[in-house]
Amino acid sequence: MGNFVFHLGKYIMLIWRVFSKPEKFSIYRRRLFDEMITLGLDSLGIIMVISVFMGAVITIQTAANIDSAFIPTYTIGFTTRQSTILEFSPTIMALILAGKVGSNIASEIGTMRITEQIDALEIMGVNSSAFLILPKIIAAVLINPFLTIISMFVSIGGGYAIAMFTDIVTVSDYVYGIQLDFKPFHVAYALIKTAVFAFLLTSIPAYQGYYASGSALEVGSASTRGVVYSSIVILVANYVITQLILI
Amino acid sequence: MIEVGDLSKSFGDKDVLKGISVTFNAGQTNLVIGASGSGKSTLARCLIGLVEPDSGSILYDGRDFMKMKDKERKELRKEVGFLFQGSALFDFMNVQQNVQFPLDMLTTLSSKEKKARVAEVLERVELSGADKLMPSELSGGMKKRVGIARAIAPRPKYLFCDEPNSGLDPITAIVIDKLIYEITKEYNITTLGITHDMNSVLEIGDQIIFIHQGYKAWEGNRDEILVTDSKEVLDFVYASEFMKKAKP
Ligand SMILES: Nc1ncnc2c1ncn2[C@@H]1O[C@H](COP(=O)(O)OP(=O)(O)OP(=O)(O)O)[C@@H](O)[C@H]1O
Ligand SMILES: [Mg+2]
Numbered sequence: 001m002g003n004f005v006f007h008l009g010k011y012i013m014l015i016w017r018v019f020s021k022p023e024k025f026s027i028y029r030r031r032l033f034d035e036m037i038t039l040g041l042d043s044l045g046i047i048m049v050i051s052v053f054m055g056a057v058i059t060i061q062t063a064a065n066i067d068s069a070f071i072p073t074y075t076i077g078f079t080t081r082q083s084t085i086l087e088f089s090p091t092i093m094a095l096i097l098a099g100k101v102g103s104n105i106a107s108e109i110g111t112m113r114i115t116e117q118i119d120a121l122e123i124m125g126v127n128s129s130a131f132l133i134l135p136k137i138i139a140a141v142l143i144n145p146f147l148t149i150i151s152m153f154v155s156i157g158g159g160y161a162i163a164m165f166t167d168i169v170t171v172s173d174y175v176y177g178i179q180l181d182f183k184p185f186h187v188a189y190a191l192i193k194t195a196v197f198a199f200l201l202t203s204i205p206a207y208q209g210y211y212a213s214g215s216a217l218e219v220g221s222a223s224t225r226g227v228v229y230s231s232i233v234i235l236v237a238n239y240v241i242t243q244l245i246l247i
Numbered sequence: 248m249i250e251v252g253d254l255s256k257s258f259g260d261k262d263v264l265k266g267i268s269v270t271f272n273a274g275q276t277n278l279v280i281g282a283s284g285s286g287k288s289t290l291a292r293c294l295i296g297l298v299e300p301d302s303g304s305i306l307y308d309g310r311d312f313m314k315m316k317d318k319e320r321k322e323l324r325k326e327v328g329f330l331f332q333g334s335a336l337f338d339f340m341n342v343q344q345n346v347q348f349p350l351d352m353l354t355t356l357s358s359k360e361k362k363a364r365v366a367e368v369l370e371r372v373e374l375s376g377a378d379k380l381m382p383s384e385l386s387g388g389m390k391k392r393v394g395i396a397r398a399i400a401p402r403p404k405y406l407f408c409d410e411p412n413s414g415l416d417p418i419t420a421i422v423i424d425k426l427i428y429e430i431t432k433e434y435n436i437t438t439l440g441i442t443h444d445m446n447s448v449l450e451i452g453d454q455i456i457f458i459h460q461g462y463k464a465w466e467g468n469r470d471e472i473l474v475t476d477s478k479e480v481l482d483f484v485y486a487s488e489f490m491k492k493a494k495p
Binding site: 023024026027034108111112115116117119120121122123124125126 | 297322332336339352
């Protein structure tokens with residue numbers, strides 16, 4: 001418990017420094033652009049592949065679980081849309097990215113720590129925490145909502161493919177279902193979640209990497225900790241945000 | 248000039264530096280020698296605040312580093328060039344960007360002047376033409392030389408070089424020694440070099456301090472080191488067969 005409070009305090013202090021006044025904005029602009037490419041564009045492929053299968057599976061499972069004749073089959077489309085928008089696209093994608101992006105960030109920053117690159121930055125009068133971490137956080141918070149929206153479309157498209165290629169549900173029922181009782185607020189809720197998750201899945205691994213010490217082995221375990229802790233915190237945050245916003 | 252007084256540092260229960268007092272003069276190549284693990288890098292890191300010393304004083308031309316707040320230290324560091332033992336080049340920047348980075352951060356030079364300065368220092372370390380390579384494409388010795396170029400590019404008042412020529416072939420090592428010596432004289436830099444290389448010691452050691460088990464065990468210049476009667480220093484200097492043969 002004491003350990004948890006210690007790390008929480010140290011984490012908050014790091015974040016405080018990350019958001020303190022940057023020294024030269026022009027340097028950050030270039031970094032931000034690079035990070036948007038690495039964090040965003042490079043994750044697009046995995047997001048699409050996972051989303052299409054996710055949507056397909058939700059559709060099949062919903063169909064398999066509806067065995068009452070009183071429940072109309074368009075419920076399948078409706079459920080696919082709702083689960084995708086509310087939970088799967090924002091949360092599952094955040095967990096996938098915590099694994100992909102999180103380990104990448106922790107090992108990149110951890111390597112810079114143990115090879116004295118962070119010391120070199122400090123000597124040049126650069127706020128190393130802001131320089132290394134801020135562009136990552138901002139890039140993810142800006143880019144991830146787009147990834148979530150793409151994931152929503154692709155996932156619902158995965159369900160559509162099932163409707164088209166199998167006889168579980170007709171295309172017209174599925175399409176009717178995904179349009180039924182659509183609340184734009186749910187998308188807003190999902191995007192708010194995504195932004196919060198983006199902050200967590202960049203800042204927590206960054207913290208782990210920033211305070212790595214010793215050898216390459218230590219960088220590896222910092223990277224593992226970054227992924228594990230950010231995943232747990234994302235799930236807790238998911239609960240808290242849902243409680244606050246949706247209920 | 249950097250004046251160090253009674254500087255001590257321990258990590259846990261391991262006393263690495265035990266009351267080091269020494270003055271490093273400007274326009275002089277000051278070399279720190281000593282066995283591996285004797286605390287040479289730790290000394291350099293303490294002087295610039297990358298490691299916080301337990302006690303002692305550090306004066307940069309009279310300015311008390313230990314009493315400075317973070318902000319003042321940051322200002323002072325702008326006058327410092329530092330070559331790290333492992334070069335510490337930024338992975339995500341090519342050679343040109345690495346060398347230009349401190350210029351971007353620390354100077355108000357125009358982009359044309361910066362380009363010219365980068366070209367000039369890269370030429371001095373004999374790496375013209377390598378400017379578009381990434382650190383991962385460089386050999387260890389090339390990294391060292393880029394690290395030196397980066398350290399000297401902003402024309403620092405104080406230059407720290409942690410093993411500037413380890414991992415270099417003998418000819419390039421001499422080139423680098425000469426470069427450090429020349430710019431020290433040319434710009435009246437207070438240079439602190441850490442080295443294992445006896446050749447450097449004898450070529451460019453204006454002042455040499457020998458660290459042994461955390462203490463400053465000897466101090467003198469390149470002529471005095473050959474004729475000292477300190478056993479530790481002699482053991483260190485004449486460790487190799489070659490040096491034994493060359494002994495006067
Ligand atoms: N951050 C640290 N934490 C704990 N111990 C450290 C730390 N940095 C250095 N040491 C210890 O301090 C001692 C001196 O290390 P230092 O790197 O200063 O040696 P050195 O003289 O530069 O050696 P070399 O010639 O091999 O580079 C070593 O025993 C090392 O284990
Ligand atoms: Mg060392």
